[in-house]
Amino acid sequence: MIGLPDFPWDRLTPYKELALEHPGGIVDLSVGTPVDPVPDVVRRALADASDSPGYPLTYGTERLRAAAAGWLRRRHGVTVDPAAVLPLIGSKEFVAWLPTLLGVGPGRRVIFPELAYPTYDVGARLAGAEPYATDGLVALGPERVPLVWVNSPSNPTGRVLPAEHLRKVVSWAREHGAVVASDECYIELGWEEEPISILHPDVCGGSHEGLLAVHSLSKRSNLAGYRAGFVTGDPALVKRLLEVRKHAGMMVPAPVQAAMTAALDDDAHADEQRARYAARRAVLRPALEAAGWRIEHSAAGLYLWASDGTGCWDQVRALAGKGILVAPGEFYGTAGDRHVRIALTASDERIGAAVLRLQ
Numbered sequence: 494m495i496g497l498p499d500f501p502w503d504r505l506t507p508y509k510e511l512a513l514e515h516p517g518g519i520v521d522l523s524v525g526t527p528v529d530p531v532p533d534v535v536r537r538a539l540a541d542a543s544d545s546p547g548y549p550l551t552y553g554t555e556r557l558r559a560a561a562a563g564w565l566r567r568r569h570g571v572t573v574d575p576a577a578v579l580p581l582i583g584s585k586e587f588v589a590w591l592p593t594l595l596g597v598g599p600g601r602r603v604i605f606p607e608l609a610y611p612t613y614d615v616g617a618r619l620a621g622a623e624p625y626a627t628d629g630l631v632a633l634g635p636e637r638v639p640l641v642w643v644n645s646p647s648n649p650t651g652r653v654l655p656a657e658h659l660r661k662v663v664s665w666a667r668e669h670g671a672v673v674a675s676d677e678c679y680i681e682l683g684w685e686e687e688p689i690s691i692l693h694p695d696v697c698g699g700s701h702e703g704l705l706a707v708h709s710l711s712k713r714s715n716l717a718g719y720r721a722g723f724v725t726g727d728p729a730l731v732k733r734l735l736e737v738r739k740h741a742g743m744m745v746p747a748p749v750q751a752a753m754t755a756a757l758d759d760d761a762h763a764d765e766q767r768a769r770y771a772a773r774r775a776v777l778r779p780a781l782e783a784a785g786w787r788i789e790h791s792a793a794g795l796y797l798w799a800s801d802g803t804g805c806w807d808q809v810r811a812l813a814g815k816g817i818l819v820a821p822g823e824f825y826g827t828a829g830d831r832h833v834r835i836a837l838t839a840s841d842e843r844i845g846a847a848v849l850r851l852q
């Protein structure tokens with residue numbers, strides 16, 4: 494068997510039990526799982542496509558690829574050829590398998606941020622490669638590197654990488670022969686700062702060579718349960734990935750493809766969802782600050798990255814005592830050992846309960 498880290502969420506169980514004892518019930522802000530309804534326009538598209546007896550295309554329907562390219566152009570100022578769009582069974586699947594699909598093997602380093610979504614590390618290990626968490630690419634020296642992950646807005650910190658920073662990553666990667674995979678699953682959730690795609694001309698100078706942008710509909714459209722994402726960027730890389738994914742059976746079900754198409758064609762539901770998160774953030778953030786937590790970064794995305802200066806597990810315990818469950822920063826890297834990650838993914842009623850308990 495491949496050696497993988499223990500699934501860290503099990504370590505949260507005792508604190509979940511403590512939070513569950515609260516007379517007003519638990520407010521679970523630990524996992525970023527959407528709780529608001531799947532938009533009607535999407536549900537209808539799924540239902541209308543339910544008579545799907547044949548195999549779906551790994552490449553996705555032409556309509557889906559056009560919808561993805563249209564959304565990127567309309568909302569993010571990014572132009573891609575629809576032929577360079579490839580649907581994913583949610584973006585986690587792709588994060589976990591990209592090093593393998595690219596043929597990154599033993600002795601090669603897969604680079605990702607020091608504070609990061611744990612699946613970048615897992616993906617490196619699944620490929621037998623070496624996971625390497627660093628925010629300092631320059632310190633790596635002249636070594637050839639096969640793959641660098643960036644994630645803006647970041648999970649867990651909500652930090653947004655400005656165009657200038659991303660430009661430096663792209664030029665470093667081009668000098669070192671690296672593919673840059675940019676996980677942009679929170680790109681529609683900019684609050685104080687506006688996230689920019691790696692594929693935007695201000696970042697990459699108009700050439701997508703060596704670049705991949707990974708998108709997810711889980712958060713934008715409440716589709717985590719459908720498993721819906723896509724990747725686009727360098728047409729040659731996407732073509733290679735398509736070939737392997739065809740052999741490996743990595744196909745998005747046809748009704749989900751139809752649902753994704755409807756979701757990408759429609760902005761009204763995404764604006765509505767964004768407004769829900771903005772309203773929750775607007776009450777939760779000041780309540781945490783008034784209760785002694787400092788909020789760092791958190792300029793975009795679905796989380797507040799907070800610290801009261803004590804160890805992360807002490808903070809988890811203190812909040813669980815109030816019936817509020819959060820994630821310890823340590824889950825995302827040792828640099829997170831004095832922070833907690835607090836998700837905005839709870840109903841207005843539950844966020845309201847958390848605000849009262851923090852008073």
Ligand SMILES: Cc1ncc(COP(=O)(O)O)c(C=O)c1O
Binds near residue numbers: 585588709711717722
């Ligand atoms: C940074 C990041 N990437 C990828 C994912 C996976 O999302 P999904 O598989 O639902 O598209 C998540 C989920 O929370 C995430 O935080």
